[in-house]
Amino acid sequence: MKVYFRKNLLLWVTLAVLTLLFIFAARGMATRDWVITLLRGLSVGSVTFLVASGFSLIFGLLDVLNLAHGTLFMIGAYIGWTVFIRPDTFVDLIPLLALLSSGFLLSELWAELGKRLPSGRWTRLLPWMSLLLAVGLLVLVLPGYPVTGWNLKVFSQTPGTFAFMADQGLLVLPVAKAFEHPPALVLCGMLLASLLAAFGFSAFKRNTIQAAGWVNWRQIAAFVIVLGVGFTVFFANDALTKFLTGINTSWLFLIAVLTATLSGVALGALMESTLIRPLYSRPIYQLMLTLGLSAIGIEVIRAIWGRPEFTMPKPALFGGTGEGCPATSLGAWLQHQCSTFLLMGGRVRVYNEIFIPLVGIVVLVVVWILLKRSRLGMIIRAGVQNREMVEALGINVRKAFTQVFALGVGLAALGGVLAAPSMGLSNTMGESLMINALIALAIGGLTSYPGAALGSVLVGLIQQVIIKYGAIGIPIPFTEIVFKPTPPLVPASTVLLMVIILLILPNGLLGRKE
Amino acid sequence: MTENNTAYRKPQGFLRRNQGLWITLAVLILLPFVIGLFEGASPLQVWTNDSGISKFTQGLAIEIFILALYALSYDLIFGITGLLSFGHSMFFATGAYLTGILLKNFDLPVGITVLLVLAASAVNALLFGIVLPRVKGITFALVTLGLASVFHIVVMSGELKDYTGADVGLQGVVTPAFISPANERLRFYFIALTILILFYLLYKRFVSSPTGRVCIATRENEGRARMLGYNTFYFKLAALLLSSATAALAGTLHALYQPIVSPNVASLGFTVSALLIILIGGVGTLKGALIGAAVYRLLDFGLRRYVGESASFISGAIYIAIVLFVPYGIVGTWALKSPQIKQGWTRLVGMVKK
Numbered sequence: 001m002k003v004y005f006r007k008n009l010l011l012w013v014t015l016a017v018l019t020l021l022f023i024f025a026a027r028g029m030a031t032r033d034w035v036i037t038l039l040r041g042l043s044v045g046s047v048t049f050l051v052a053s054g055f056s057l058i059f060g061l062l063d064v065l066n067l068a069h070g071t072l073f074m075i076g077a078y079i080g081w082t083v084f085i086r087p088d089t090f091v092d093l094i095p096l097l098a099l100l101s102s103g104f105l106l107s108e109l110w111a112e113l114g115k116r117l118p119s120g121r122w123t124r125l126l127p128w129m130s131l132l133l134a135v136g137l138l139v140l141v142l143p144g145y146p147v148t149g150w151n152l153k154v155f156s157q158t159p160g161t162f163a164f165m166a167d168q169g170l171l172v173l174p175v176a177k178a179f180e181h182p183p184a185l186v187l188c189g190m191l192l193a194s195l196l197a198a199f200g201f202s203a204f205k206r207n208t209i210q211a212a213g214w215v216n217w218r219q220i221a222a223f224v225i226v227l228g229v230g231f232t233v234f235f236a237n238d239a240l241t242k243f244l245t246g247i248n249t250s251w252l253f254l255i256a257v258l259t260a261t262l263s264g265v266a267l268g269a270l271m272e273s274t275l276i277r278p279l280y281s282r283p284i285y286q287l288m289l290t291l292g293l294s295a296i297g298i299e300v301i302r303a304i305w306g307r308p309e310f311t312m313p314k315p316a317l318f319g320g321t322g323e324g325c326p327a328t329s330l331g332a333w334l335q336h337q338c339s340t341f342l343l344m345g346g347r348v349r350v351y352n353e354i355f356i357p358l359v360g361i362v363v364l365v366v367v368w369i370l371l372k373r374s375r376l377g378m379i380i381r382a383g384v385q386n387r388e389m390v391e392a393l394g395i396n397v398r399k400a401f402t403q404v405f406a407l408g409v410g411l412a413a414l415g416g417v418l419a420a421p422s423m424g425l426s427n428t429m430g431e432s433l434m435i436n437a438l439i440a441l442a443i444g445g446l447t448s449y450p451g452a453a454l455g456s457v458l459v460g461l462i463q464q465v466i467i468k469y470g471a472i473g474i475p476i477p478f479t480e481i482v483f484k485p486t487p488p489l490v491p492a493s494t495v496l497l498m499v500i501i502l503l504i505l506p507n508g509l510l511g512r513k514e
Numbered sequence: 515m516t517e518n519n520t521a522y523r524k525p526q527g528f529l530r531r532n533q534g535l536w537i538t539l540a541v542l543i544l545l546p547f548v549i550g551l552f553e554g555a556s557p558l559q560v561w562t563n564d565s566g567i568s569k570f571t572q573g574l575a576i577e578i579f580i581l582a583l584y585a586l587s588y589d590l591i592f593g594i595t596g597l598l599s600f601g602h603s604m605f606f607a608t609g610a611y612l613t614g615i616l617l618k619n620f621d622l623p624v625g626i627t628v629l630l631v632l633a634a635s636a637v638n639a640l641l642f643g644i645v646l647p648r649v650k651g652i653t654f655a656l657v658t659l660g661l662a663s664v665f666h667i668v669v670m671s672g673e674l675k676d677y678t679g680a681d682v683g684l685q686g687v688v689t690p691a692f693i694s695p696a697n698e699r700l701r702f703y704f705i706a707l708t709i710l711i712l713f714y715l716l717y718k719r720f721v722s723s724p725t726g727r728v729c730i731a732t733r734e735n736e737g738r739a740r741m742l743g744y745n746t747f748y749f750k751l752a753a754l755l756l757s758s759a760t761a762a763l764a765g766t767l768h769a770l771y772q773p774i775v776s777p778n779v780a781s782l783g784f785t786v787s788a789l790l791i792i793l794i795g796g797v798g799t800l801k802g803a804l805i806g807a808a809v810y811r812l813l814d815f816g817l818r819r820y821v822g823e824s825a826s827f828i829s830g831a832i833y834i835a836i837v838l839f840v841p842y843g844i845v846g847t848w849a850l851k852s853p854q855i856k857q858g859w860t861r862l863v864g865m866v867k868k
Contacts, residue, residue, distance in 0.1 A: 486671070508653075
């Protein structure tokens with residue numbers, strides 16, 4: 001124990017100094033304000049943590065600085081918003097995505113088929129032809145598939161208007177568009193295009209893929225399930241939309257969170273396996289790739305959801321404002337489901353200041369258990385320590401890479417959809433959070449998972465304390481001057497903290513010693 | 515990387531060794547006059563700055579020169595010395611803002627301004643030098659990012675509005691009449707070109723000097739360089755000092771040329787554009803910085819002009835395409851693939867001749 005303290009003396013001194021700073025900060029304001037500021041700091045810290053933890057997992061194992069992480073956070077928020085406000089659009093999109101992705105599930109079949117083909121000049125052209133055919137088919141078929149969405153050009157149908165109406169409880173979903181062509185033709189066309197595209201892509205590298213055999217039951221089962229889901233949703237479209245608009249918004253919010261997280265996971269897996277994988281030997285170009293992806297992601301969001309900012313209403317569980325609010329006890333809160341809670345005479349927003357930190361803690365614990373107790377976690381921890389050794393032991397680190405990337409992006413998307421009701425949605429929400437997360441990671445230690453949590457909480461706390469003091473001012477001792485930190489000092493304070501901590505402890509607070 | 519191996523096979527003599535450079539230089543000197551001819555303006559009219567198109571092209575070229583100088587300085591510390599810094603925009607912004615403030619608020623002559631800018635750039639480099647021994651790799655990048663963000667926040671803050679113009683940017687810099695970009699643009703063009711070429715030659719000399727060689731060794735394997743008895747800290751500091759001075763000069767040119775010094779030049783985004791430029795051109799190849807700057811600026815200009823709003827979508831897609839299909843930047847990939855390309859070219863010529 002004594003040795004441990006002596007070895008980590010600097011860490012303990014730094015932590016003690018930080019604690020002292022917070023205690024001094026507490027003396028300047030009323031206890032009530034202090035507690036609320038702490039809760040707000042925890043809230044900001046939790047959202048930062050969700051982004052930072054994924055980033056740190058990816059950086060730790062894969063050595064990839066994923067600069068698109070902020071954009072992925074934003075994409076999660078926008079997807080969650082779509083499910084929450086416009087369930088009809090969501091239901092319309094499910095069959096589309098299911099059919100388009102189904103062909104890619106049969107990768108082994110395509111690989112085997114590619115191997116059996118006689119090689120010659122025509123077989124070399126085959127992938128191009130099948131891709132071209134797929135694209136042509138999609139161009140023909142996709143406009144025939146109606147998706148009830150919004151219209152950025154008509155003000156009464158912009159996402160902002162829908163969000164406002166939903167907030168007022170006046171949301172009326174527009175009438176679903178009808179098919180112009182026979183639906184069976186459109187669906188079959190999409191399925192065929194997906195099969196052709198998947199075959200085309202796999203035929204490009206037909207000499208490198210090792211296929212186990214014609215039939216892989218797992219893949220075929222997945223194919224059938226995805227197709228089944230797609231067709232079921234397609235035929236039960238109206239009923240499902242009615243069901244989703246009818247249920248309590250808390251459940252709908254849960255569905256939105258799950259959808260956004262799963263989309264993040266899928267997006268991450270797709271990104272890693274197609275774009276990041278060829279770049280492990282050229283780390284610096286990963287920066288350029290992720291920057292490019294980030295720019296593309298922002299533009300796609302602008303094209304689909306438009307540039308103006310809009311809000312996302314809180315789920316019913318946290319939205320009550322009427323009689324009996326703000327709640328004074330837990331029982332009263334459960335009864336009225338108020339949006340605010342009285343704590344020592346001050347109002348606390350339940351969603352922002354209690355729910356988000358709780359989710360943050362749950363995610364922290366779950367991922368912690370995943371890292372410490374599961375096989376994937378073991379591979380990740382070993383891979384962070386020494387990647388070559390793990391590979392040499394015959395473990396498929398590539399698969400673990402894809403899983404970790406997917407997990408990290410999923411965490412970012414989860415953070416996005418959770419932050420949306422409290423922060424609102426804008427095209428720039430990713431950037432600022434990304435910088436915050438980077439600072440938090442640098443403070444906590446870049447590859448350390450608990451470090452990500454500690455750093456995020458510190459960043460959140462310091463920002464909120466400075467914002468609070470911006471309102472009440474700091475009396476400077478021995479003078480009459482009251483110093484009020486200006487808004488630019490909020491980012492500056494965390495940046496300065498990062499620089500100081502990195503100069504004292506170059507690996508961050510909980511980083512691995514070299 | 516590739517330069518080291520082929521250095522001894524290059525043709526001898528200063529003029530022949532830099533053949534490509536001299537050809538480019540001749541093209542760039544003739545460019546304003548040739549462009550003027552398209553409008554029907556005689557070289558004399560171009561000389562007296564009477565040709566609109568030529569003047570516009572010169573403006574674009576001057577921006578490319580400034581960007582190239584800036585990217586060149588980043589290539590020295592990242593590509594040659596191997597220090598990943600995310601705070602490089604601070605060097606540039608120091609030059610730009612200091613020049614603007616000294617010319618506008620203190621009415622100093624240009625010469626003294628440049629001297630003061632160089633002094634400030636040395637201070638900047640020493641500031642980075644202080645953190646250099648403590649932190650390495652990605653942590654150094656983050657600390658420099660921190661320093662640069664503090665600088666950015668200071669520049670943007672309302673308290674210094676009289677000097678820096680806060681978030682609006684520094685306006686009303688009085689450029690001396692003899693290099694005024696409005697009336698004497700051709701002169702400005704040639705001055706910028708001269709500075710760029712001089713610095714390019716200086717950098718080439720630096721890289722092939724013993725000091726530069728140790729810098730490369732530091733990039734490849736710092737531990738081994740230390741084992742050989744080189745105190746790598748001083749070499750990194752030397753690279754930082756040279757790089758900072760160059761970037762600050764680029765900033766000075768920027769302040770003299772542009773009507774507004776926007777605070778964006780101090781942001782992380784501007785460092786990232788330097789990184790993108792040398793990734794496009796080829797890391798560690800000085801030529802790459804020049805070519806990359808031209809590609810980057812022309813791409814940006816073309817997309818903004820012909821595509822408009824969704825320009826960054828296409829530029830993002832182009833970056834990804836470059837990453838996937840031009841794996842080591844333009845210069846690096848050319849060096850790698852040139853035998854194949856030449857072979858293909860001869861085969862094509864042979865097929866055509868038949």
